[in-house]
Structures are given as C-alpha cells and as structure tokens.
Amino acid sequence: MSALLDSLRQICGTAHVLTHDDPRTDLSAWETDWRRRDFGNALAVVRPANTAEVAAVVKACANTFTAIVPQGGNTGLVAGSVPDASGQQIVLSLQRMNSVRAIDPDNLTMTVDAGCILQNLQDAAEKAGYLFPLSMAAQGSCTIGGNLGTNAGGTQVVRYGNTRELCLGLEVVTPRGEIWHGLTGLRKDNTGYDLRHLMIGSEGTLGVITAATLKLYPLPAAQLTAWAAVPSLEAAVQLLGLAHQHLGAGLTGFEVMGQFALSLADKYFPNLRVPLYKATPWCVLLENSDHESEAHARSQFERLLEVAMNAGCVSDAVVAESIAQAQGLWQIRESITSAQAQEGLNIKHDISIPISQIPAFVQATDALLLQEIPNVRLVNFGHLGDGNLHYNVQAPQGGHDQVFVRDMEDRVNQLVFDSVARFKGSISAEHGIGSQKVDKLPRYKDPVAIGMMRAIKSALDPQNIMNPGRVLAP
C-alpha cells in the first residue's frame, strides 16, 4: 500500500494525503458518520484540488484494486460516505474543490465544483440576482456533490423537485479514472442514455461527481408563510389540493406536523411559541412564493384560507406578518428533530407514500405499532407536499430510550416498512440507502430492478472499487 500512498502524494501533494501514520493527525471527522453510528478506519483521506487530480487518484486506486469512498460534507443520514473498518479504503474528499466556475444569467444556470457548500451556492446565486432553490437543514455544511450523489430532497421539493430536477449537466470521473465531460447547460438534449440521472442518486457507487451545471430561477418578489390548524390528515391532503389550485407554482412549501411532535417543540423550545397546536391533531406550514408582490401573496393566501375554512379543512390559521414571524414558523418545523432528540433516542424513518394514501397509511401503521408496543409515541411530521413523512417512533412515556431503540429497532423498522410496501411507498424517500438500509432493500425493491442495478454496477465498475457495499449488498 505504501506504493499507492506515494502515488497519491505525488498526485495531490503530501499535505493533502492524510493517514494514521502521523499520530497527530485526527481523521475522525472523515471516518465517523453524521449520526455517529459508524466509525470507520481509512487507509488515507485524499483531498484533490481539481478534476484532473481526482481522475489520477481514481486511476491509481483502480490499478491497485483499492476501494474509494467519495465524501462531500459527510452529513448523510444513512452512513454512505464513511470508510469501513478495514483500513483498506481511501476517503476521496471533494472539499477543496469549491469554486463557482460560472454563472450564466441568460441561460439561468450556474456551473460549480462538487465540493461547494450548498449555502454558499444559494448565496452566490442570490448575489447574482437569482434563486438556487435547493434547501435543507444541513445546508451550512453539506456539499452539492453530496446532494447530487444522494439526490437530496429538502423543503422546496413540492415546487422545484429533488436535486436531480435542478441539475442539467455533470462532470464525472468514472471508475476507470476517465473524465466524462457532461457539463451541459441545455434544457433539451436527446442524444443517448441519460447518464446524468443514472449518476445522480447512485451514492458514489458508479463514479465521482466533480462538477455540475445547475438551474437557477428568478428570485421571488415576496415569500409568505402561513400556519393552519387542520382537523385530520384527510383535511391536510384536501388543503394541499386547494393550495395547488389557488397558489399554483407559488406553493413552495407544505409541511405537516402532528400534535405530539409539536408538543415536544413547545416543551424544549418554549420561546418559539408554537401556535394553534393544542386544539388540533395536525398543523400545516405553507409557504407562498410570489413573483409580483407581498400584497399579492397575502391576498392569495387569504383567499386560499377562506376557501379552505369554508370547505372545513382548516379550523384556524395565521399568516406571518413579518419576515421574523415567518422565520419563527419555519424554526418550529426545524426544531422538531432536535426536540425529539432531547426527549430521548428514537427510531427514525424517512418514507414516502402516494399522497392520497397517507391518511390511511398513518392510521393503519399507528394502530399496528400501538398494538405491538402499548403507549408507544409517534413523532410524525414531514413534507406532505411531496408525500415524504419522517415517521419516527419514540419509547412510551417513562421507558428507557436506549433500551427501547436497541431492542425494538429491527422489529419497528420491519413493521413500518412492511406497511409502507402495502401502501406502495418507499422505505427511503430522500436519505438514500447507504450502508444503513442496504440489507433491507432486497425485501422491498422489485427484484427485476435490483437485477438491472447489479448489471449496471458490474458494467461500469467491474472491479467494484467505487463505494463498495453501498446501495447494493456485496
């Protein structure tokens, strides 16, 4: 292996090949996954400066059959970007590749290195007068390469789609160390198979994304937020339909939160002053982005809420009067994860269900779990606008959270995922498979699809050096 390390040092410079040989070097930031469940041991952390260096690193690894784990901000939630414990895998960190290569206003695109932090891209777009709409809790540290590798979702998917819908072109280093120059800014290009979409969401198992051309949008003139109490999940789904009809593409956010989830937010963050939740089982956060004016956005919202109240699907509602109030409402939504962590360890799910089936799914799955675990507590919230629920399971009041998770996680996962399958949903809506769900996939994914995935993996990475064991089990 020292020959490989010598090659890598020649390619990237000694300072950018970090190993455990120097006892002063702490590699844990690259070796430990975000949820602190996986602790790997890397042969080296390699930090190339540009695409040519990435290609040379991959070639050197291919020559020595060395496995490569591509890594961006290492904020993934399914342990897909950390090395295994063998000490034989290298982490290929894209963090030094963080330039915005170009912004093309008339084409509404920007071309960026994979290691750019998401929030920096939002800022660069805004500075140029445009919106890059990908948005999620980890945006201060996740990278666009990681967003693309995992096809990240977030809070504006109802309007702008997942990361894949925001990408027009890619530059990728293949498992052979070749460079695919696919950085097109075209909205129409029917010249062969769509390799871009194959790479996006493949979690680094088919190549290394080194750059991307992304879509920009005009900045909205105003963004307003409303909070509605709804009597049932059925009513929330009905409200979503009315919101599509009355706000059109202005509807950029539609989040649902259950009463218990909001009670935890209220308990641990009392200064957030959670509105309306005590009298209703569900609340909905709506966002309306308007290209005309704040006054127009407000009148649109008021019209929608009036129609919804008359239809009986909203019992009470507030529209934020200021940007600070709007941010406060979003903070409540985003505080739920932290609040439930303070309440204790819990069993998390990132699932999607056809929107029309969500009320029936929640009713059926709640009943199953309560039958299995009397008094179990369900922290249910998520992006209802795109059918994505974070359906989390918390120990009964007074139960020991660590014991609960240790003893019940497998059983609860199976109950929830089997129910997801019955309702034709997905066991991973936006987080991906990584290594965390790799053993579960064969039970829930069509076997013909898995067969095609394996054939493609073998064809493009016959040595199985790109992030092996992720997405597809060995």
Next chain:
Amino acid sequence: MSALLDSLRQICGTAHVLTHDDPRTDLSAWETDWRRRDFGNALAVVRPANTAEVAAVVKACANTFTAIVPQGGNTGLVAGSVPDASGQQIVLSLQRMNSVRAIDPDNLTMTVDAGCILQNLQDAAEKAGYLFPLSMAAQGSCTIGGNLGTNAGGTQVVRYGNTRELCLGLEVVTPRGEIWHGLTGLRKDNTGYDLRHLMIGSEGTLGVITAATLKLYPLPAAQLTAWAAVPSLEAAVQLLGLAHQHLGAGLTGFEVMGQFALSLADKYFPNLRVPLYKATPWCVLLENSDHESEAHARSQFERLLEVAMNAGCVSDAVVAESIAQAQGLWQIRESITSAQAQEGLNIKHDISIPISQIPAFVQATDALLLQEIPNVRLVNFGHLGDGNLHYNVQAPQGGHDQVFVRDMEDRVNQLVFDSVARFKGSISAEHGIGSQKVDKLPRYKDPVAIGMMRAIKSALDPQNIMNPGRVLAP
C-alpha cells in the same frame, strides 16, 4: 422462423400477428417512417393486448435471437421505430394497450398504458379536472410510450419540462422478457439507481415501456397568448429573462420565429394574417397560464410588455383578445413546418444551444452557410424558452429543392452540427437519434459517455435484440 411465428400467434392470437404471408395484408403503416425516408420489411407486426403478452413476445424473440422494434404511433422524426429491410425483425406495436389504468386526484397522478394516444390522455386528465401538459403537433397520433421512449419535448417545456420530467414511474419489459414493476406515484424515492430515467429516452434499445405513472397539474384558470415584435435575437433573449421574472411559472410558452419563416406562413396561409412581421426580423409568441383569472393574466402580460418596451426589447405587441385569436397565433407558429414544405424540400435540424449563446450561434452559423451557399434561405424558428431551435435550410430562391437536398444535406449538416458543437449545444434537442443520426453521434458526443452507454447496453441487452442499431451504431 415459422416456429417463432407460431409462438407469437399463440401468445397474442392469430389476428394480432400480421405478416406478409397473406398478400392482402398491408404492413406499410408500420414499416414506413413518418418522414417517408425509411421503408422497412418486417418479419411480423405483433400487437399484444397486455403486459404479460409483451413479456411473452420478448421471451420468444430472445429465445430465437430475433430483433424487436417497439412502436407506438410511429410519428418519430429520426426513423427509430420502423424495422430494417432484412425481413428478420418484428415490430412490437403497443397500440392495443390503450387504457387509462387509474387517475389519483389527491396524488396528482395518472397511470396509463404505453399505447395511449397523447391527446386522449390530455382529454382524460381534463375530464377529471386536471392538466396533463405534454403537448406537441403529433398529439393526435403519437403515443405516450413513444413520447417516453424518445423523451419528447413540445411547446410547454419551458414550464413543465420534457416528457421525462412528467413521469414518476414505469412498467417495463426487459430484454430478457422480465417485467419490472416500477409504477410508483412517488415524488421522492431514493432506493437505488434511477432506472426510470435510463429507460426514458433510450428509444426502445433497453426494454419496452408498457405503462407509466404521470404527473398531473391543476388546470389553469386562464391562458393568454401574446405576440411581440423584437428587433433582434438578443432582444428576444432579454424578453425571455423579463418574462421569467414577471410571469414566473405562468410562462408556459415562448416561441421565436424569424421573418423568412413567417413570410412563408403568410404566403401559404394568408388567412392566418400573420401580425407585425413585416417590420421586424423576429417575432415571439408568449403564453401565460394563470391560476387566478383572465383579468389577472392580462394585467400581468400588459405589465411585462410595458417593461419590455421601455427596455427596448419589444417594438410592438398584441395580446390575443379571445380564445379564437390565441389559437390563431398558435396556428401561425404551427403552420411554419407545412409552409416551408410547400416552398420545397429543405434540410432540417433540431438543435439546442445554451440560451445565452443563441444570438451568437445564429449569427455565426448564418454567415457560414451564406458563405458556403450564396443566397441560401434560413427558416429559423423554435422553442427559445428552452434553447431549442428548428434551424432549417432551404435552397436559394429559384434553386431545385430536391437537387439541393440531395447534394447539400451532408455538407450542411456538418457545418451546422460543427457550429452547434462549438457553442456547446446538442445535435438532437427533442427528436432523438434513431437511425438517422446514429452515424453522426460519435463525432459530437463525449467518447467517455458513449463508452458508458455501450457498457450499459451490453449489460442489459447482451443479445442486442432491442431495437438494434438505434442510438448506438453496431
């Protein structure tokens, strides 16, 4: 081969396996391509009734190494859906599979057989109160399976994307005759490689699409059309930017037409009364779809046009006063293809260029062609909103059109495509590769991409029985 034909008759019924053995049977509708340039000779035309029959047909063909050419409405423009002249290939027609399987209003989706005619799907959606926005000239006879196989574009791509952006799930028969059950209606599903996007646009070379789950949208409350005279292509691009800003997602159409293209429309369809074109080199057709009201749509349009006139990028404009007027403006746009055909045979291109580069591309390419062929006439029009030009080349006034096309087509194609490549465009924006452009692709497509495409094709269709010779040269 008679053993194969016997099997096919057993699978589909004798009435649905058409061959030349019966001299009364005319197969030319399935054997001749839409532009009447390719005349094939099929072993048989097979018309299965359902997905199980498709799978059995593919298995029977795989067992005998028989090539399969999937076919929908056979309206493609690159000769991708007709058999070769060998008499050894079967045409697999999906036309009998034409049911809308389900409409799910709360999920905003519909699930349909591949053989459904596009216009029937638009009608079914509208009857349920929703919009299926895919729209193109061939909609009365093209099928959704063909739209998916070729990733068709059309006139509303600026807002709703190409066919791939409108599809959430697929059912596909693989080259082995297995059925991949991927008919999900989920907007988020990160459970492995995106096989859906790999199949879409693969022109039947990786499998047979038998059904799809498609996105629906709320019906707009009003749709208004405007016609603007612009002093230059630069001004048209500037107007597009203003339209994005002022109409937001209301902008559902943005078509540009050159003066010569419009003069042909005026010459052959004088009753269409082409407005404004005599005093300006370019006209733009804009469509604004509004979820509020016609009055709102009109005020938005008027505000946009006022801003654009003050900015100098529009010299004159009209907003249609009635639906009949709006349809009349669209008819002008759609009459150009027919008008130029009446003027004589011409050399057609379906190209895309980054929108910011279109003015420079047109200037440079016009100059190249005029240098090569003095007085050549350029019929230039297209979907500027998504960077797609139909950049067509007509013989000089008084020249013999057939001789011109025969002698000049290869040379003109190369001049145009080389120019497209210099401006980082695509030689096929929305029509695909088929057999017409298959020999040109290697010159213009990244070789690493072609290598990956070949690896995928070999992995999924090792016998090369699915539409062989299309997309990838043998």
